Amino acid sequence: MHAGMTKSPESQRPTTVSRLAGWGGYACVLIGIVIIALVLAAAGGGFEGWVTVGIIAGVVVFLLGAVLIAINFRRRRL
Numbered sequence: 001m002h003a004g005m006t007k008s009p010e011s012q013r014p015t016t017v018s019r020l021a022g023w024g025g026y027a028c029v030l031i032g033i034v035i036i037a038l039v040l041a042a043a044g045g046g047f048e049g050w051v052t053v054g055i056i057a058g059v060v061v062f063l064l065g066a067v068l069i070a071i072n073f074r075r076r077r078l
Contacts, residue, residue, distance in 0.1 A: 022072040025065045025071075028065025028068060030065075031065075032058050032062025032063075035057055035061060036054075036058045039054035039055055
């Protein structure tokens with residue numbers, strides 16, 4: 001970009017894709033937290049197999065949400 005050129009307000013608006021990535025990321029983080037809470041309940045009930053499945057699912061969903069949020073923040077800063 002040349003020194004005299006500035007970004008127009010239209011180029012700074014979030015796109016539909018970045019909005020979906022942001023809200024999807026927040027939803028994944030919340031779902032991950034709910035899964036971990038359910039894992040704690042399953043652990044208290046003695047369901048060891050479901051605890052293992054729940055921990056893996058909760059961590060994957062939580063990390064997916066964190067990555068989507070990080071990508072969204074990075075995209076908005078650029």
